[in-house]
């Protein structure tokens with residue numbers, strides 16, 4: 001065996017703490033090591049070339065790289081040795097940066113000793129390494145996109161245009177998401193619906209897109225390449241094939257309830273379409289409010305009014321089963337409940353409203369026809385106070401993060417309010433204005449310079465009612481005065497939080513989230529649209545608060561990731577997977593019980609005794625090693641991390657030799673065990 | 681007047697030791713000042729007290745009326761989004777002054793002459809005297 005060891009300085013990151021020269025000297029004396037050297041930056045091009053040259057010159061058959069975390073450059077070095085003709089699994093990384101020099105800055109001697117032990121352990125482990133080949137699994141080249149907001153729509157269109165089939169699942173009766181609710185969009189002030197609805201129609205008509213609205217994902221099984229997904233579609237009680245969207249039914253329906261699309265500021269009937277340009281343009285009966293129940297039909301007004309006889313009170317929920325190879329999560333955001341801000345009268349005063357409500361009041365197709373009227377009495381508010389960071393950047397309320405888009409939409413709100421009510425006054429309370437984006441700062445400057453809009457730097461302490469006014473107690477920290485404003489309406493820029501149900505969905509997909517419930521990306525800078533759960537991609541505000549340009553960019557990025565995954569007919573997976581030794585397996589089934597991915601099934605042998613044995617589905621196995629820990633016979637092992645390898649590593653660190661110790665046989669216990677005995 | 685800033689965190693350390701509050705947690709939103717019932721009477725707003733401490737202008741703080749006007753009502757503490765207990769910090773500054781100057785902020789004798797509810801008297805004794 002011929003092992004080469006390469007020790008990286010990482011500039012001063014490692015060399016500043018660890019005595020590299022002494023390390024090289026000691027490492028060269030280790031068993032099986034035929035070559036040891038050091039290099040300034042091994043990850044650089046010359047560094048990698050050096051490894052390749054040494055492999056050839058010294059006929060190395062295994063390599064140890066002592067450098068940073070394998071998460072950082074494990075793949076880089078594996079590729080480098082592969083190019084030099086070695087199997088990419090015949091390498092071991094000793095992490096002497098994150099796990100040594102960085103954490104023992106002031107302990108040079110001990111750090112050098114630890115680095116040596118880590119390298120020694122890596123040498124011992126790699127000596128037992130076997131060449132491995134990628135595992136090929138079938139790939140279903142279809143994608144599921146969950147959430148039909150602007151991000152979901154964009155990702156769907158991009159993938160569909162790339163020639164692959166898309167299943168787009170949207171919870172509400174229409175696609176469009178929050179963007180459909182907006183009036184005009186910053187910083188260009190183009191009409192939101194005008195730019196969005198053509199995209200919605202395009203998505204619905206696209207031959208490669210299967211659209212399921214009023215539907216949710218109920219179950220997902222499997223892993224990247226082949227997911228089995230069950231979609232549940234709620235009954236609309238209206239046949240989408242027959243409905244022409246004429247609206248004759250809604251005319252006659254006697255029930256009026258608040259319209260969610262208008263944030264409850266306007267009404268709709270029990271049979272409704274959320275807004276005129278909704279896609280699909282199909283009416284829906286909201287059974288919760290309809291006079292009929294599943295068992296009893298007392299009203300038939302809409303049924304009678306419907307020309308094409310599209311209404312069917314007996315419709316039931318539908319389950320659709322599909323198979324896909326990848327999933328894009330685009331479930332967007334919700335606003336934090338306004339009731340959480342009691343000090344601002346949230347939930348108590350009707351004229352303290354959230355940003356989306358204000359969008360609906362501004363919108364010409366909104367409940368007030370674009371005339372800004374306050375909810376309590378319908379009067380046109382002449383003085384409006386906008387409060388930014390109302391809950392965001394507020395660790396005490398549990399949202400320590402910046403919601404990112406509120407500075408911009410509040411500036412837009414103040415401006416659009418002045419357009420709608422030219423003699424009105426707008427006051428904006430802010431802590432900082434964050435307007436980093438193309439033309440964003442210019443836009444904010446324009447708003448700040450508008451007559452009748454005043455920016456005050458400070459946070460509001462409380463809002464309370466005095467007669468029919470809302471009194472706002474705030475401060476302008478720039479001038480150092482506490483202020484009081486008697487307002488007619490208060491608009492709160494509430495935190496952007498992950499949409500309801502995202503948590504459960506993430507759990508179902510085993511995709512990790514951050515402490516606020518936003519989906520986590522695998523790397524914040526280099527891989528921002530992929531979940532660490534392979535095969536799951538993120539688009540839009542589901543990952544963090546985002547405006548439309550960012551949501552759309554991320555959606556296109558996620559689409560391109562899916563397209564590159566689909567560019568192969570098969571999926572090549574890392575072979576770090578569990579392998580069963582049939583000689584040792586006694587078929588107890590412990591491994592199958594503990595496997596979190598359901599990758600192990602117990603099968604019957606073909607021999608006379610029909611004993612059982614464990615079989616691993618390589619596509620499902622994630623190489624986590626739970627089975628390996630559970631097996632009492634050491635019959636199941638994860639390739640690349642086998643027990644002999646791990647033991648060799650531990651013995652190397654402890655300077656110990658394995659000794660067999662007889663352990664008395666207990667009932668159902670093991671016959672013998674290996675124990676570690678440290679020589680004194 | 682231009683204030684010359686220089687390194688001098690001895691005083692800050694003492695105030696921190698007395699109050700236990702981290703003044704650098706404050707991001708100067710001003711919510712404390714916006715709700716302070718005594719704000720109108722103060723020469724420095726509560727957030728300014730903290731700001732001056734943050735930039736190292738402690739002398740300004742030691743000479744202000746604000747810390748003595750502070751009613752210890754804890755409104756600021758209740759509202760502060762960053763969890764700064766500003767009322768305690770005010771108390772810290774007061775205690776620092778009382779301990780170093782070793783003289784009472786007001787004379788209890790004078791106060792007894794005025795018809796005050798006993799609780800106010802005791803409160804004042806605790807807050808303003810060594």
Ligand SMILES: Cc1cc2nc3c(=O)[nH]c(=O)nc-3n(C[C@H](O)[C@H](O)[C@H](O)COP(=O)(O)OP(=O)(O)OC[C@H]3O[C@@H](n4cnc5c(N)ncnc54)[C@H](O)[C@@H]3O)c2cc1C
Pocket residue numbers: 146147148149150151152169170171172175176177178179182184185186187215216217330331332333334355356359405409412499500501502505539540541542546547548549551
């Ligand atoms: C008041 C306000 C004003 C704004 N103004 C602007 C502006 O002027 N310019 C700008 O660029 N941005 C603006 N934004 C931001 C903009 O709304 C977002 O950037 C954008 O909507 C994000 O799109 P999305 O698709 O990620 O999420 P969403 O729009 O939230 O869409 C998510 C979709 O997923 C669906 N969904 C959720 N859960 C599920 C589930 N479990 N199963 C199936 N479907 C599900 C939802 O029903 C929804 O249709 C504003 C935001 C607010 C709050």
Ligand code: SF4
Pocket residue numbers: 705706707708709710711712713726727730759760761762763764766
């Ligand atoms: S409320 Fe808290 S964070 Fe805001 S200025 Fe006052 S002390 Fe600082």
Ligand code: SF4
Pocket residue numbers: 712715716717718719726749750751752753754755756757766767770
């Ligand atoms: S505790 Fe003092 S500073 Fe804080 S609000 Fe009350 S009076 Fe003002």
